[in-house]
Amino acid sequence: MNIIGLYTNVNASACLLKSGQIVAVGEEERFNRIKANWTKSLPIQSIKYVLSEGHMTLDDIDYIAIGWDLNKYPDFMNSYVNKNLQGRSEIDKIIHDVNISHWNPDYFKFRLEISLSKAGVKGKMPEIRFLNHHLTHAASTFYLSPFSEATVITVDGSGEENATCVWKGSGDFLEKIHEINVPNSLGWFYSAITEYIGFKAYSGEGKTMGLAPYGNDVKEIREALEKIIQIEGHNYTIDPSYIYFSDRTHSFKFTDKLVRLLGQPPRKHGEEFTQFHKDVAFVTQDLLEEAVTNIVNYGVKETGFRNVCVAGGVGMNCKMNGKIQNMEEVDDVFVIPPSSDNGTSIGAALALYAEEGYGCRDYELEHVYYGPKYKPSEIEKILRYTKVPHVLCQDAERKAAELIYENNIVAWYQGAMEIGSRALGNRSILANPLNQNMKDKINHDVKHREAFRPFCPSMLEEDAPFYLDGIKSAPYMIVAYDALPGIKELLPSVVHHDNSVRPQTVTEDSNWRYWNLINEFKKLSGHGVVLNTSFNIAGEPIVCTPQEAIRCFYGTGIDYLFIGDYMIAKKWGRGI
Numbered sequence: 001m002n003i004i005g006l007y008t009n010v011n012a013s014a015c016l017l018k019s020g021q022i023v024a025v026g027e028e029e030r031f032n033r034i035k036a037n038w039t040k041s042l043p044i045q046s047i048k049y050v051l052s053e054g055h056m057t058l059d060d061i062d063y064i065a066i067g068w069d070l071n072k073y074p075d076f077m078n079s080y081v082n083k084n085l086q087g088r089s090e091i092d093k094i095i096h097d098v099n100i101s102h103w104n105p106d107y108f109k110f111r112l113e114i115s116l117s118k119a120g121v122k123g124k125m126p127e128i129r130f131l132n133h134h135l136t137h138a139a140s141t142f143y144l145s146p147f148s149e150a151t152v153i154t155v156d157g158s159g160e161e162n163a164t165c166v167w168k169g170s171g172d173f174l175e176k177i178h179e180i181n182v183p184n185s186l187g188w189f190y191s192a193i194t195e196y197i198g199f200k201a202y203s204g205e206g207k208t209m210g211l212a213p214y215g216n217d218v219k220e221i222r223e224a225l226e227k228i229i230q231i232e233g234h235n236y237t238i239d240p241s242y243i244y245f246s247d248r249t250h251s252f253k254f255t256d257k258l259v260r261l262l263g264q265p266p267r268k269h270g271e272e273f274t275q276f277h278k279d280v281a282f283v284t285q286d287l288l289e290e291a292v293t294n295i296v297n298y299g300v301k302e303t304g305f306r307n308v309c310v311a312g313g314v315g316m317n318c319k320m321n322g323k324i325q326n327m328e329e330v331d332d333v334f335v336i337p338p339s340s341d342n343g344t345s346i347g348a349a350l351a352l353y354a355e356e357g358y359g360c361r362d363y364e365l366e367h368v369y370y371g372p373k374y375k376p377s378e379i380e381k382i383l384r385y386t387k388v389p390h391v392l393c394q395d396a397e398r399k400a401a402e403l404i405y406e407n408n409i410v411a412w413y414q415g416a417m418e419i420g421s422r423a424l425g426n427r428s429i430l431a432n433p434l435n436q437n438m439k440d441k442i443n444h445d446v447k448h449r450e451a452f453r454p455f456c457p458s459m460l461e462e463d464a465p466f467y468l469d470g471i472k473s474a475p476y477m478i479v480a481y482d483a484l485p486g487i488k489e490l491l492p493s494v495v496h497h498d499n500s501v502r503p504q505t506v507t508e509d510s511n512w513r514y515w516n517l518i519n520e521f522k523k524l525s526g527h528g529v530v531l532n533t534s535f536n537i538a539g540e541p542i543v544c545t546p547q548e549a550i551r552c553f554y555g556t557g558i559d560y561l562f563i564g565d566y567m568i569a570k571k572w573g574r575g576i
């Protein structure tokens, strides 16, 4: 059975599942170059990509599975919203009506069919099945996890009426055992504060998390935020009047009432961060962790399963995931790397496959390299076409390691692109983590990120226990660990202010070439660790094609680009 899974909104993506195995995953932002696909384009280019990787047309596809249950619109969701979201302002009613019209299943099918036809996608439209959004999040993380039984939590902004769900995952079955519904959304709460602090909701939450360790637990701020979120055991409520039930003059995501509550105007983009902003971030992160660990505690007790799977937009919060990992009640944690809605195309395909009676437990996720790749001949053709001076490099890993050791910034473009928002060694910018100034240098020369934000390390998996407390395997940079004593001084560029690290552990099996590069760096430096940040500039998606890699290389202060077996330099010499 062949299924295309789709998510069709912000973070749109497509996944081709062939007999239960992932063939390819495309994220629309990588093709249309609009970060997170904010324009909400249908993932037509992603569908074309996954079909071409599978050597298929639509005639070969049994079902298209959608990671949002449009069948609940308009009837159920209209009555749900009218009943549970009373007190909305007139403008919110208008916004709701606009969304409802877009989420009509017949209109959606019409739009998809026309768009595929216009794009020249061959074949007959398969049957479309709409799936519960949180089920697709749960399926994405549980079915790809190493666990045959697990407590699964999905924490999101919203998915139909659901905001947070707890699932019992056992074999091929997922059973929902608890749900908390909108407007009681942890995702909305965190996004509201994210916008208040001056970042963009649905993309800047990681910045709020990064700012939090610089803050303190200030009593007045905690008392204020506890007026918004009330946590009682494994339940919590969110007062929506601070998020969107009253006048909003600053943001879609929070109300003027929130501004009055906190007593200070929201931070505008570009303004300095004050201690107040840091304290608000700290308390917000702390409240999120308290609510979620309570829910995990409840889930583990109810299911009896001490392994935990996490998904949903809030699952991108690696500090929260680290907190779950450290809970006494928990043995191990798995978080699907595309934990946001981009992963629900995978989850929709898997959930439908299970619904059709097939087993989903044949394999676990071993890597994330399901995106586009280019043959050496294609790369060479592009290098010749662009007239970029380049050399063939037989020992690219060793050469790159040398240049990193000499404190150059090196772009590393190899093989198939990663899915999810982390570059994990195929579309990465690499640097020397031992260098005290490297964080500032990369920010100045390439990334232009906020100075407080940490960079992350990739490390040989076998060496990780020398650097991080309690680590075994962490291949996806989605769970935070504490650095062992002395590591912050040793690796200043990749250890955060609060001594936390968001690592990628690399094995020979998962990515031999990247492992080899890090191992070459170890031969020079004594440490199997490199700084790894995504190959892009702020505000743009990670580079996908060789042309985009070349453009990013020449548009920034990156010193060297390794693209397949070829090397491009800005400074030639020293045997190059």
Ligand SMILES: [Fe+2]
Residues within 6 Å of the ligand: 133, 137, 156, 157, 158, 159, 312, 313, 340, 341
């Ligand atoms: Fe979601």
